Amino acid sequence: MTKKHTTPVLAIDGGGTRCRIALRSEGNLAQVEAGSANVSTDFEAAIRQIRSGLSLLCEDIGVPMQALCTVPAYAGLAGVTGEKMAERVAEALPSQSIRVEDDRPSALRGALGGRNGFVAHCGTGSFIAAQLSDGTRLAGGWGAVLGDPSSAQWVGRQSLSRTLDVVDGLVRASDLSNVLLDRLKGTAGIVAFAATASPAELGGLAPAVSKEAANGDVMALSIMQEAADILAETMRKMGWKEGLPICLTGGIGPFYTDYMPDDMRACLTQKQGEPLAGALMLAEDFGKEIADGRH
Known part of the structure; x- marks a missing residue:
């Protein structure tokens, strides 16, 4: 039986070629794709693509952006070279609770799962x-x-x-x-x-x-x-x-x-899976930290 995820989570997988965004809620998965999102190559363009993807996701699932922004989010993005860049990205995005890292952890988690x-x-x-x-x-x-x-x-x-x-x-x-x-x-x-x-x-x-x-x-x-x-x-x-x-x-x-x-x-x-799958797993971990008061 497929495990149900009762707490909604949002995942963003951004690279030099494309940006994929997914929302998992109650076992359902909604996914959209936007353009290049390497925040070191072109920060403003990357943020525009992510925001565009978030807007498209809202349209697809029929919820307002304000509601989507309350969901715990994880972003694994190409070009995040350190903590300062991660903070800059987090401040530029509308999510109220978001963890931003480079794109390596989500690729690792997606490929290996829990192994x-x-x-x-x-x-x-x-x-x-x-x-x-x-x-x-x-x-x-x-x-x-x-x-x-x-x-x-x-x-x-x-x-x-x-x-x-x-x-x-x-x-x-x-x-x-x-x-x-x-x-x-x-x-x-x-x-x-x-x-x-x-x-x-x-x-x-x-x-x-x-x-x-x-x-x-x-x-x-x-x-x-x-x-x-x-x-x-x-x-x-x-x-x-x-x-x-x-x-x-x-x-x-x-x-x-x-x-x-x-x-x-x-x-x-x-x-086992793609980086977006890894980003979803890391988003779930982040959501649990918030629920447990560890964030």
Whole structure:
């Protein structure tokens, strides 16, 4: 039997591509979607999208905004870089009781549910998160300039850098380097593209790398293997032990399966749910804290 949730809760999952908002009440779930909501990239635009989504949700369920704003809310948003940003977001939104964090905790909770384990998320950006008996641990997620190793944009950047090494005669040409030189019209095109490419545009090169790696291309294989090695090393430093589940998530994350060490590959598991599901669970936790007088 499905568990009924008697206390309504509101969850917001905002990222660089879209923002999803859900209200769970008495076992019923209402959900809407808005546009990009990365509060570091464009704070005002992100807040507008969230507010627009809240208004749309009110229309869909037929309740006034004033009533929706009394519901305990949890927001997991890309670009929340610390407490000050979280406070700024909370002040800009109409909810009376809201907890704001970055988007890693909700992705972790959604993927693992109540289980202990690790999530290695590699989309356009990347981060690693652990849910352990002694608490939550987070690493990465600091963006393309300062990090995001093993992400799709990291893979794309590596492929271009190594293709230029081919041109310089430092490594042998490969199918991947030939594909990229042709696609971007030589070294001048590569340099011009890299100078202005967004992380998402760099990440758009990653499918070519994973495809050529599957075909045995040496250069592509080396990029994929290095990416997987970085993930494995980071998880071990964060306390991974044999037997703990690992979820590889994001657009390119699952493609690292065959490159992980044997002990970790044996522990790979499918995620239980999406970040929005995790945000709903965290909203429920927050609602219980309020009910118990702990907030």
